[in-house]
Structures are given as structure tokens and as C-alpha cells.
Amino acid sequence: MPDMTEKDTQATASWSFASREDRRAIENGLDFAPKFDADGLIPAIATDHETGQVLMVAYMNEESLRQTLALGEAVYFSRSRSKLWHKGATSGHVQVVREILTDCDQDALVLRVEQRGPGCCHNGFRSCFYRRVQFPAKEAAPSMEQTLSPVFDVEKVYGGG
Amino acid sequence: MPDMTEKDTQATASWSFASREDRRAIENGLDFAPKFDADGLIPAIATDHETGQVLMVAYMNEESLRQTLALGEAVYFSRSRSKLWHKGATSGHVQVVREILTDCDQDALVLRVEQRGPGCCHNGFRSCFYRRVQFPAKEAAPSMEQTLSPVFDVEKVYGGG
Numbered sequence: 001m002p003d004m005t006e007k008d009t010q011a012t013a014s015w016s017f018a019s020r021e022d023r024r025a026i027e028n029g030l031d032f033a034p035k036f037d038a039d040g041l042i043p044a045i046a047t048d049h050e051t052g053q054v055l056m057v058a059y060m061n062e063e064s065l066r067q068t069l070a071l072g073e074a075v076y077f078s079r080s081r082s083k084l085w086h087k088g089a090t091s092g093h094v095q096v097v098r099e100i101l102t103d104c105d106q107d108a109l110v111l112r113v114e115q116r117g118p119g120c121c122h123n124g125f126r127s128c129f130y131r132r133v134q135f136p137a138k139e140a141a142p143s144m145e146q147t148l149s150p151v152f153d154v155e156k157v158y159g160g161g
Numbered sequence: 162m163p164d165m166t167e168k169d170t171q172a173t174a175s176w177s178f179a180s181r182e183d184r185r186a187i188e189n190g191l192d193f194a195p196k197f198d199a200d201g202l203i204p205a206i207a208t209d210h211e212t213g214q215v216l217m218v219a220y221m222n223e224e225s226l227r228q229t230l231a232l233g234e235a236v237y238f239s240r241s242r243s244k245l246w247h248k249g250a251t252s253g254h255v256q257v258v259r260e261i262l263t264d265c266d267q268d269a270l271v272l273r274v275e276q277r278g279p280g281c282c283h284n285g286f287r288s289c290f291y292r293r294v295q296f297p298a299k300e301a302a303p304s305m306e307q308t309l310s311p312v313f314d315v316e317k318v319y320g321g322g
Contacts, residue, residue: 015302027284030305032294045206045215052213054206054262057269069296069303100296101215101308103289104282108218110290121265123188128264129271133193135230135261141176142230144191147262 017062020106027104035107036062039079042109046074046120049098049112055120056128058087060109072097074111091157093117122158124150178223181267188265196268197223200240203270207235207281210259210273216281217289219248221270233258235272252318254278283319285311 018031026033036042041059048055058076060068064084067075071086074095078085088094095113102109119126130148179192187194197203202220209216219237221229225245228236232247235256239246249255256274263270280287291309 015300017302030292030307032303032305043204043218045218047213047215052208052215054208054213054215054271057204057206057264069294072297097296100294101290102292102294102305103218104284104286104291105289110215123265128266129262130265131191131263133230133261133263135258136233138231139176141178142193144193144263146191 026106032102033106034065034102034109035105037107041077041079042107044074044076044109044111046095046111046113046115049114053127054129055095055113055115055126058085065109068097068111069100074113087120088116091117093120093157095120118151122154124152124154124157126151187267193263194267195226195263195270196266198268202238202240203268205235205237205270205272207256207272207274207276210275214288215290216256216274216276216287219246226270229258229272230261235274248281249277252278254281254318256281279312283315285313285315285318287312 018033020026020033020035025031034042040061043057044060045057046055047053059079061077064075064077067084074087074097076085076087094116095111096116097111097113099112100109121128121130125148127148130146131144132147133142133144135142179194181187181194181196186192195203201222204218205221206218207216208214220240222238225236225238228245235248235258237246237248255277256272257277258272258274260273261270282289282291286309288309291307292305293308294303294305296303
């Protein structure tokens with residue numbers, strides 16, 4: 001997981017996302033009708049707005065998506081801690097959201113972000129995707145190789161307590 | 162959703178993915194230990210291997226991931242149809258997998274692919290992410306704007322049946 005800092009955030013306005021009754025409108029319309037799954041979550045993929053590098057995959061509930069839209073910085077929902085998570089609020093590694101895209105079914109989001117600080121991963125990497133699977137794998141279990149080097153000191157940023 | 166063509170695929174070899182007992186090994190090791198959720202699925206984000214553009218988000222079960230690794234082309238698990246789905250098998254719009262990355266928790270995959278044909282989306286777009294959400298949204302529900310133009314004729318590719 002990426003770093004798990006968060007801070008209290010304000011409740012957002014009371015407008016509603018669009019209805020998901022009309023499949024044609026969901027796919028071809030311009031009303032934003034995101035699909036939250038049985039747990040109330042939608043996957044959000046954060047990518048570097050300049051390079052396209054996938055930085056991390058996290059989840060949003062309705063409130064975290066509202067706050068992201070209002071704040072212009074990524075606010076996720078931490079599944080492990082069951083709470084809102086304003087990414088980078090204490091580490092300073094916030095994600096300034098330049099663009100939010102959704103797909104045909106509106107059941108996934110892409111956040112094109114400006115990653116503040118050296119990286120988003122709690123293990124000290126620019127991206128959480130720092131390993132590549134070796135394949136083809138036909139006869140044996142695939143191994144991996146590391147593709148990124150750490151870019152910050154985890155202890156200094158998250159440690160000390 | 163992207164196009165839903167599939168074909169019969171062969172059962173893959175009997176090796177196992179690595180154990181997920183050791184959290185440290187999951188995050189820092191080089192054994193591939195993907196996490197499948199309660200439904201047996203892991204999200205897989207397909208990106209253009211050259212531009213980084215996010216093409217689609219889909220899901221894999223263990224068998225579809227094994228087949229992807231063995232075949233070198235993306236094989237997903239269709240949640241709506243509850244079956245393996247060799248992307249592009251009938252449309253020709255297969256995704257040749259150049260690289261598979263996983264994140265710190267190993268609960269998400271990024272497939273860097275060579276998208277054959279003009280695009281991956283069943284609505285005729287290069288990418289399923291053809292709409293951008295307009296924000297900031299503080300007082301009113303956000304609307305969207307279309308960011309891509311169709312690149313192929315849906316009827317010609319998927320129609321006729």
C-alpha cells in the first residue's frame with residue numbers, strides 16, 4: 001500500500017451523482033454516474049500526468065470522491081483502516097489532481113496527478129509498481145525483478161513514532 | 162466494458178503462485194504472490210506500452226492470469242459473463258503483453274501492452290477512458306466532456322449477429 005496518512009476533512013456538498021438506470025446514458029452520456037461496488041468502492045488509478053506512469057491503485061467511496069472533486073487533491077478510502085485517507089496530508093506527498101477520467105461502464109477512475117514529493121509508495125519508491133513479473137511462464141512459477149530504485153528515506157518520511 | 166469476445170483456451174501448467182504468509186516477502190521479495198480478492202479476482206490495468214495511456218481496467222482470476230503469462234496476450238475474467246475472456250480473440254484487437262508489473266501489496270497488476278488494431282473499447286475508442294470529469298465540484302454535480310473520438314466502426318467489428 002502507499003503511505004497511509006490522513007487528516008480530518010470537511011463534509012462536502014449535498015449534490016448527487018447521476019443515476020445509473022439508463023445503460024446507454026452511462027456509456028454514451030456526459031452525466032457522471034460512477035458505479036460503487038457492493039462495498040461502496042470504486043477503483044482509482046493514479047498516473048503521473050506528464051509521463052503516464054501508473055503510480056498506485058487505490059479505492060474511493062462516494063465521500064472520498066466528493067472530497068477529491070472539491071479539494072483537487074486525491075482523497076481515497078483506506079480499506080485496511082476503513083476511513084478516508086487524504087493522500088500525503090502528513091508526508092507532504094499529496095497528489096494534485098489534474099484530470100479525472102472514467103471508463104465506458106463508469107466503474108473505474110483514472111486520476112492524472114501531479115505527485116508532490118519524490119514518490120507515492122510507503123516503501124520509498126516513486127510508484128508502487130516497482131517490480132516486473134518475468135514471463136512467459138509455462139512450466140514454472142514466475143519470479144520478479146525490481147525495476148525502480150528507492151527515491152526517499154522511508155524512516156525519515158513516515159518513521160519516528 | 163471493452164469488447165467481450167473470447168475463445169476456448171487451454172488449461173495451464175500446475176505450478177503455484179507464491180504464498181502470501183510473509184508480509185515482508187510480499188512487499189520486498191521477488192516471489193510473485195498476487196492477491197486474489199474474496200471473489201478470486203485481481204484488478205488488471207492495461208496501458209499502452211509506448212505512451213502510458215490507460216486503455217482499460219479489467220479483472221483476472223488465477224486461471225486467466227496463468228493463461229496471460231503462458232500466452233503473452235491478455236486473458237481476463239469477465240465478471241458479467243463469469244468466464245475467461247481472451248481479449249480480442251474474435252475482433253483481432255488482442256493485447257500483446259510486453260510487461261506485467263505488480264504493486265507493493267501485490268493486489269493489483271499493470272499490463273503494459275501493445276494494443277493490436279485501432280482500440281480496445283467496445284464503443285469504438287482507442288481507450289475505454291474517453292471522458293473527463295469536470296471539476297472542481299463544490300456546489301453542483303460534476304458533468305463530463307468527451308476527450309477521444311471513435312477510431313473504429315463498432316457495428317463492423319462486433320456487429321452482424
